[in-house]
Amino acid sequence: METETVELKEITGAAASVSEAMNTRHSIRRFDPRPVEQAKLDALFTTSLRAPSWKNSQPWQVHVVTGEKRSRLATLLTEAAIAGNLKPDIAWPAVYPADAKRRMFDLGMKIYGVAGIDRKDKAARDQFMVDNFKFFDAPVAVFITSNFEMNYYVGIDIGCYLQSVMLLAREHGLGTCPQAALSAAPEVVRAELGLAEEQKVLVGLSLGYPLAEPELNRFHTPREALADKVKFYS
Template identity: 65%
Template sequence: MEEFINVEEKAISVAEAIITRHSVREFSQKAIEQSVWDELLNLSKRAPSWKNSQPWKLRILQGKSKNKMAESLVNAAKAGPPSPENPWPENYPADAKRRMFDLGMKIYGVAGIDRKDKAARDQFMLNNFKFFDAPAAIFITTTFDLNFYVGIDIGCFLQTILLSARALGLGTCPQAALGAFPDVVRKELELQPEEKVICGLSIGYPKEESQLNRYHTPREPLENMVQFYN
């Protein structure tokens, strides 16, 4: 059975933020107030990292800068394959492939896209590079050498942003796709070559009465992933 929840209101506890957070792909055009940005970023900077190394930088785009970036990324996505800083994984275990396929079909279904409609599916994919028309986008970058532990640190930082945003009534969609064309991002933001573009997220207030936003992704039963030893 499909599960749908309302993510338009603020989460009132850490537990509620964790349980109710999921990706939002339809946004209100209401701008994020500076006071909300300040609270979000001050919360997020408390994320843990190896020996307090804090291997992250944030590039936040709104308004004209966001629109210009979206245009450049869409053009890049239409022109050729991704070239992320670190190769994306290609091989997944069979159970993971099943979950990934099932999620894609369910998202398309809630979005009203027929699985045989390739044009609609391609446009839905391109919406990643338009930030799903969110009022703001965040790019996470680093000047550190990329390795497994830097990846863990940035993952902790990203999750802290997602949960803090949920607590403030904001919706987010974390996107590996926003690291697909790092040279485009560096050029648009005039970054130094050593600043690597890792990933990003679309962020804003969720669009009201959006069934797509209310679709809640399933998780594996605990017995399939946890074993206790006494």
């Protein structure tokens, strides 16, 4: 598959500014298995709680999973995915505008290209999807849940929180991969973490030190031009 138009960017090391974190962050899908220092996790998630929310409602509960608990969850989620036992608490979007579908298809083809997967190789594509449920071997799995009634504004708040975590991770020299897939088997997550049924599993995040070698980890997702997405008025 042609990859001449693929942008590659190293994201190892800490980001020195918010702008650097924004411009270098992208999803990591191959992680170093070494643990993330607890002090670093404490600092990251303490600061993340400064994320804004509607009337300071703070609709999130955050669950940071490591060690044996993380390994067990990876096994159970993978089994659920292979068996097809996936039913997220919040239905995933099914309809997109034509321009969004074009970008999504283009992204998928480029990711398969840098991952060395032929788009006709269904077994390899399926395995790539299943890797989501193993947290791409990241040593830290993060789940964001909420007991709020889901609506547009809660969604904005959760998005603000998730972005805050990802940018802070870059500041600490860590990589992340936000994953809707990790919300696909909420009963498994609730059972393993001892959560009440009212805690809806909204999204997950794999977190750790990126491996430097795979081209896949250097794949920098494209963006539309400023003029196409931002209009200035005066």
